[in-house]
Amino acid sequence: MPVHSTVSGKVRIPVQENMASKKAYPLRVEKEIWEAIRCWSNDELRSVNAQIEYVLREALRKAGRLPKPREDDS
Secondary structure, three states: OOOEEOOOOOEEOOHHHHHHOOOOOOOOOOHHHHHHHHHHHHHOOOOHHHHHHHHHHHHHHHOOOOOOOOHHHO
16 A cells, blocks of 8 residues: 655555545434534534544543554554
8 A cells, every 4th residue: 555754754545545444334413413513523624524533533542442553553
């Protein structure tokens, strides 16, 4: 998989390859929750999808359910 370095030195994976590693899943939420997530995502300059993923990842991390990154990955 080709990777690209950025000016900050972080590695950027091309969108098509990154998307292939993600699972698509339809999500139904109440209108009030959708609007709150949409506003929050706008405040943080993220898409709604990226905001939902961020919230889920943080909840998993706090609950100790997300594997810790390997030392050689950072």
